[in-house]
Amino acid sequence: MMPELGKYAAAVLSAYGVSLGILALLIFGILRRNTRALAELEAAESQRDG
Structure with missing residues (x-):
């Protein structure tokens, strides 16, 4: 389901996490x-209406 990211796994997953957080x-x-x-x-409509 998820591709093998090798040594970039931490960077990719943290980028996904930061993106989802933002x-x-x-x-x-x-x-x-x-x-x-x-x-x-x-509030503005109620003041206008009386």
């Missing part, structure tokens, strides 16, 4: 910002 941080940041923006939008 991707997870980006997704978490996007979801957090989306939640904050929705809350601000609700």
